[in-house]
Amino acid sequence: MSVKSLVSISDYSKEKILQILEKASAFEKNPNQKILDGKVVATLFFEPSTRTRLSFETAVNRLGGRVIGFADASTTSGTKGETLKDTIKMVSNYVDLIVMRNPIEGAARYASEVASVPVVNAGDGANQHPTQTMLDLYSIQKTQGKLDNLKICMVGDLKYGRTVHSLLMAMSHFNPTFSFIAPDELKMPDEYKMFCKKNGIRYEEHSELSENNIADADILYMTRVQKERFTDLFEYEKVKNIYILKNSLLEHTKANMKILHPLPRVNEIEQEVDENEKAYYFEQARNGVFARQAVICDLLGL
Amino acid sequence: MEKDIKDKKELKVAALRNGTVIDHIPSDKLFKVISILKLSNCKCQMTFGFNLESHKLGKKGIIKVADKFLKQDEVNKVAVLAPNAKINIIKDYEVAEKKTLELPDEINGSIKCINPKCITNNEPMQSKFVTIDKEKGLFKCYYCERVVKSEDLIIE
Numbered sequence: 001m002s003v004k005s006l007v008s009i010s011d012y013s014k015e016k017i018l019q020i021l022e023k024a025s026a027f028e029k030n031p032n033q034k035i036l037d038g039k040v041v042a043t044l045f046f047e048p049s050t051r052t053r054l055s056f057e058t059a060v061n062r063l064g065g066r067v068i069g070f071a072d073a074s075t076t077s078g079t080k081g082e083t084l085k086d087t088i089k090m091v092s093n094y095v096d097l098i099v100m101r102n103p104i105e106g107a108a109r110y111a112s113e114v115a116s117v118p119v120v121n122a123g124d125g126a127n128q129h130p131t132q133t134m135l136d137l138y139s140i141q142k143t144q145g146k147l148d149n150l151k152i153c154m155v156g157d158l159k160y161g162r163t164v165h166s167l168l169m170a171m172s173h174f175n176p177t178f179s180f181i182a183p184d185e186l187k188m189p190d191e192y193k194m195f196c197k198k199n200g201i202r203y204e205e206h207s208e209l210s211e212n213n214i215a216d217a218d219i220l221y222m223t224r225v226q227k228e229r230f231t232d233l234f235e236y237e238k239v240k241n242i243y244i245l246k247n248s249l250l251e252h253t254k255a256n257m258k259i260l261h262p263l264p265r266v267n268e269i270e271q272e273v274d275e276n277e278k279a280y281y282f283e284q285a286r287n288g289v290f291a292r293q294a295v296i297c298d299l300l301g302l
Numbered sequence: 303m304e305k306d307i308k309d310k311k312e313l314k315v316a317a318l319r320n321g322t323v324i325d326h327i328p329s330d331k332l333f334k335v336i337s338i339l340k341l342s343n344c345k346c347q348m349t350f351g352f353n354l355e356s357h358k359l360g361k362k363g364i365i366k367v368a369d370k371f372l373k374q375d376e377v378n379k380v381a382v383l384a385p386n387a388k389i390n391i392i393k394d395y396e397v398a399e400k401k402t403l404e405l406p407d408e409i410n411g412s413i414k415c416i417n418p419k420c421i422t423n424n425e426p427m428q429s430k431f432v433t434i435d436k437e438k439g440l441f442k443c444y445y446c447e448r449v450v451k452s453e454d455l456i457i458e
Binding site: 128 | 420443447448
């Protein structure tokens with residue numbers, strides 16, 4: 001298919017990433033424009049989501065486009081046994097662009113092959129969620145004034161967390177230093193450490209979220225340590241309280257340091273941190289609208 | 303020298319007039335090779351050797367297919383499972399061509415993704431794998447992006 005889609009963050013080159021970020025910044029200055037006037041975008045959410053769906057729909061609405069779609073697969077013909085291919089072929093006939101979330105991994109790549117309009121992957125199971133990565137990059141650039149030569153500390157579930165994997169790949173263009181802080185059972189997979197070695201990217205590994213281990217970080221990227229990820233619940237009990245971020249841990253961090261989190265947060269960041277000036281996760285979610293406006297307009301050639 | 307004579311002896315067991323011989327297949331890969339080449343759908347006469355003695359491999363497998371000459375893309379599929387297999391094209395009892403095995407850049411179909419949540423296991427569609435490291439034998443599902451080592455591939 002010659003139609004452009006965004007399925008995986010690796011579909012974007014460094015130049016493309018920078019170009020989208022510049023576009024996002026222009027949208028932040030002027031988020032209400034009529035550039036999608038007369039366009040219809042489908043948001044097909046085969047799996048529930050709050051932030052992602054609402055921010056995509058906000059992005060389109062603020063640009064004057066209209067949205068059709070569903071937020072729950074139980075209301076679709078999928079329940080009658082319709083294939084994804086047929087659903088996508090049909091929706092392609094109605095709209096100018098498709099935004100899809102699907103719990104099946106690879107669903108977005110397949111949809112992009114059968115669709116006659118661009119497809120934006122809004123998450124395919126544990127695989128990819130590229131617009132999350134774009135808003136993470138946008139948030140990093142906005143708070144640090146640059147993307148190059150930063151120290152990024154990733155904390156929590158580094159084994160299954162798709163957001164940290166995609167962020168690692170995307171940041172690899174910008175000479176980062178990584179620090180991976182995770183319990184043994186949820187360590188960064190070898191595949192990604194090999195990727196770092198191959199690309200000359202420095203990284204260190206720690207198994208404790210301590211004041212010392214985050215002292216020189218520019219970005220503290222928090223993720224949730226989920227109980228259901230552990231095969232050994234004893235192991236979970238041992239680590240569950242070590243990975244909770246409190247104000248006391250932040251006292252000696254760098255002044256420019258910001259805390260990001262893809263959300264939803266459960267208890268891994270104490271409520272008291274929300275008032276800390278280093279907390280950035282709610283603004284980060286707001287940036288999602290601009291990043292998504294930029295991605296949509298780019299795919300539509302606008 | 304002694305080895306040469308031994309090899310020739312083995313060949314005579316079921317000498318092939320015209321066709322393809324795939325030799326030096328590790329025994330545990332024999333049935334997978336048969337499967338990846340879809341030989342069970344083939345009408346040709348075939349001989350399979352299983353658990354034959356081998357100096358190099360301990361136990362080896364061999365496949366002889368009469369009147370079928372494997373093409374390069376089929377040969378490459380064998381490389382996925384048995385990179386050190388030897389493939390000879392036989393014409394009139396003589397080795398007419400020795401095929402060199404090279405991992406294909408892409409494999410369409412034949413391989414089932416190990417990820418049960420992969421779209422290829424949930425829709426009526428063909429699988430597709432991309433070779434990401436020919437030396438280490440690493441493959442990536444084009445759809446769910448799961449990376450699999452050659453020994454963990456599931457052949458349909």
